[in-house]
Amino acid sequence: MTMSRIGSGARRAQGTAMGGLTRSRVGRIVLQLLLPTALVLAWWWTSRGSTSYFWPPLTDVIGSIRSDWLFDQFMTDLVPSLVRFTLGYFLAVGVGIAAGTLIGLLPRLRRATSPVTEFVRAIPPPLLLPFVIVTLGIGDFSKVVVIALGAVWPVLLNTVDGVRSVDRLTVDMARSFGLGPLRRIVHVILPGASPQITVGMRIGLAVALILMIISEMVGSTNGLGFRVLDAQRSFDSAGTYGGVIVIGIVGLIVNAGFLVAEARIMRWYRGSRGLLDG
Amino acid sequence: MTTATRQRSEAILLPLLGVVVVLAAFEIAPRIGVLPRQSFPPVSEIFGSLADLIAAGELWTPIVQTLDGWLRAMLIASVIAIPVGMLMGASRVGALTLRLPVEFLRPIPSVALIPVLILLYGPQGSALKIALGAFGATFPLLFQASYGIADIDPVARDTARAFGLKFRQRLRHLVLPTMLPYLATGFRLSAAVALILVITGEYIVGVPGLGREVLTSQSAGAYSQMYGLIIAAGLLGLAVNIGLQAAERRVLRWHPSQRARLEGRTP
Numbered sequence: 154m155t156m157s158r159i160g161s162g163a164r165r166a167q168g169t170a171m172g173g174l175t176r177s178r179v180g181r182i183v184l185q186l187l188l189p190t191a192l193v194l195a196w197w198w199t200s201r202g203s204t205s206y207f208w209p210p211l212t213d214v215i216g217s218i219r220s221d222w223l224f225d226q227f228m229t230d231l232v233p234s235l236v237r238f239t240l241g242y243f244l245a246v247g248v249g250i251a252a253g254t255l256i257g258l259l260p261r262l263r264r265a266t267s268p269v270t271e272f273v274r275a276i277p278p279p280l281l282l283p284f285v286i287v288t289l290g291i292g293d294f295s296k297v298v299v300i301a302l303g304a305v306w307p308v309l310l311n312t313v314d315g316v317r318s319v320d321r322l323t324v325d326m327a328r329s330f331g332l333g334p335l336r337r338i339v340h341v342i343l344p345g346a347s348p349q350i351t352v353g354m355r356i357g358l359a360v361a362l363i364l365m366i367i368s369e370m371v372g373s374t375n376g377l378g379f380r381v382l383d384a385q386r387s388f389d390s391a392g393t394y395g396g397v398i399v400i401g402i403v404g405l406i407v408n409a410g411f412l413v414a415e416a417r418i419m420r421w422y423r424g425s426r427g428l429l430d431g
Numbered sequence: 432m433t434t435a436t437r438q439r440s441e442a443i444l445l446p447l448l449g450v451v452v453v454l455a456a457f458e459i460a461p462r463i464g465v466l467p468r469q470s471f472p473p474v475s476e477i478f479g480s481l482a483d484l485i486a487a488g489e490l491w492t493p494i495v496q497t498l499d500g501w502l503r504a505m506l507i508a509s510v511i512a513i514p515v516g517m518l519m520g521a522s523r524v525g526a527l528t529l530r531l532p533v534e535f536l537r538p539i540p541s542v543a544l545i546p547v548l549i550l551l552y553g554p555q556g557s558a559l560k561i562a563l564g565a566f567g568a569t570f571p572l573l574f575q576a577s578y579g580i581a582d583i584d585p586v587a588r589d590t591a592r593a594f595g596l597k598f599r600q601r602l603r604h605l606v607l608p609t610m611l612p613y614l615a616t617g618f619r620l621s622a623a624v625a626l627i628l629v630i631t632g633e634y635i636v637g638v639p640g641l642g643r644e645v646l647t648s649q650s651a652g653a654y655s656q657m658y659g660l661i662i663a664a665g666l667l668g669l670a671v672n673i674g675l676q677a678a679e680r681r682v683l684r685w686h687p688s689q690r691a692r693l694e695g696r697t698p
Contacts (some may be wrong), residue, residue, distance in 0.1 A: 175523045175524060181527055184524060184527040184528050185527050185528070186531070187534055188528045188529065202612055207550055209550055264442065264445035264449075265445040266449050267449070267451050267453075268446045269449055269453050271669070272665055275665045275666075276664060276665035277626065277664055277665075279542075279627065279642075280642070280661045280665075283649045283657055284645070284658070284661065287470045287471075287649065287654055287657070288470050288471055299618055327661065333530055340510045358542070359538075362540040363540045363542050365540075366540050366542050366543055370542075371635065372559035377543075378542075378543075381543065382545070383545050385546035385550055390550055393550055394541065396543075397543050397544060397547050400540060401536075401539040404538040404539050404540050405535065407538075410536040
């Protein structure tokens with residue numbers, strides 16, 4: 154009793170000044186906005202009136218975002234990028250889940266394929282690019298293939314793990330209720346593996362974004378990655394910074410979209426684990 | 432044959448079979464024209480040119496250049512990620528202040544920084560690939576550091592305070608033992624990311640290292656050499672991962688997760 158009072162007293166004395174801030178709602182919001190605001194202001198202040206080629210004024214960067222991306226290069230670069238990304242990513246998810254389920258259900262197949270999958274996964278995904286360029290060229294199709302080829306591994310390997318860790322008892326129960334193999338997979342095994350599959354899909358999303366950009370930096374004529382590198386090559390430093398910011402925003406939106414979709418689709422899972430509403 | 436021995440021989444034979452089947456497929460397919468032989472040489476030629484590179488001693492310089500960049504990137508990432516992560520994990524004020532910048536920077540595809548890095552560091556020096564690797568490697572380590580310090584047992588913390596342990600003693604006996612397993616995981620994740628990004632920087636921009644060798648052999652049309660180098664990069668990734676796992680086992684020999692593994696139990 155005495156001990157705990159000493160402890161908590163010490164902690165209270167320690168945290169009074171800042172403690173008030175973290176407890177009130179407004180205080181929390183102020184704290185969260187403090188550093189971002191300071192950083193943006195610092196950037197604006199240090200770059201204001203700058204004539205350095207490496208450090209363009211923030212107002213120029215924002216101006217270049219507005220003139221380049223709203224909406225000049227929107228249809229010609231942003232949309233093609235996102236279309237290739239979407240096609241490649243969903244191809245990876247489809248193939249990854251299908252192959253991963255098959256491998257996860259057949260232990261012998263898993264043993265036979267594991268050294269190969271482990272090795273292919275260890276190859277840095279950007280080095281898939283030279284391979285695909287050499288075999289398929291540099292068109293839209295080859296970019297979609299690069300994205301899919303890189304993003305498929307995290308989905309596949311996580312699906313394998315997820316399928317293997319599905320509760321045996323549930324599967325046996327489904328079998329004794331007379332569910333056929335296909336219905337067992339759709340109604341028992343895939344839902345059981347889905348938490349792990351979504352982990353793989355989230356990793357795959359990051360890989361797919363990276364490959365979307367990289368594939369446009371090598372031998373391309375449009376796309377986000379092409380535009381930023383092109384801006385740098387034509388000595389448009391404000392455009393370079395602007396393009397990077399646009400890519401960052403695209404990354405944020407894609408990630409946020411994934412989280413929203415995941416929260417909706419996996420709602421039943423969090424409900425079943427008592428994780429909803431706090 | 433008993434079930435046990437059959438399982439044991441399967442555990443060895445099946446992976447071997449898998450490797451042999453894949454190698455044979457990629458050996459035969461280009462030879463019979465299923466894959467274009469011009470751009471996809473048979474695996475024997477690929478391994479042949481890899482062996483040539485090793486024999487000529489031309490593989491070691493780029494590997495050392497790549498590993499050098501990777502090591503420096505990891506060093507910079509650790510210096511940034513561990514203190515910032517600890518601040519976020521240990522203090523509510525720290526967590527709230529740093530949350531938005533970190534959450535904004537994390538989803539930026541790191542390769543998008545390449546043009547800005549060319550602008551800042553020029554396309555030749557290794558600063559570019561080091562900065563790229565360090566940026567990507569910072570985040571996994573940062574989050575692991577923040578989880579690690581948040582995991583410190585409050586009772587142990589209060590006990591340490593009640594006994595009046597000095598800062599260094601607290602670090603040695605309280606903070607470090609709790610954080611190490613988290614940091615080990617963070618290092619492993621970050622190491623993989625850093626290696627990928629260093630090689631990417633080399634390949635896209637032409638900074639000296641394994642990635643640039645791939646680029647040069649690609650532009651020269653030396654495809655079997657190009658594939659050999661890609662395989663070498665994959666082996667390097669595997670080696671780094673295995674090496675870090677071994678290091679983790681050594682450093683964390685005392686930790687329950689490793690002790691359970693040594694005794695053959697799953698943790």
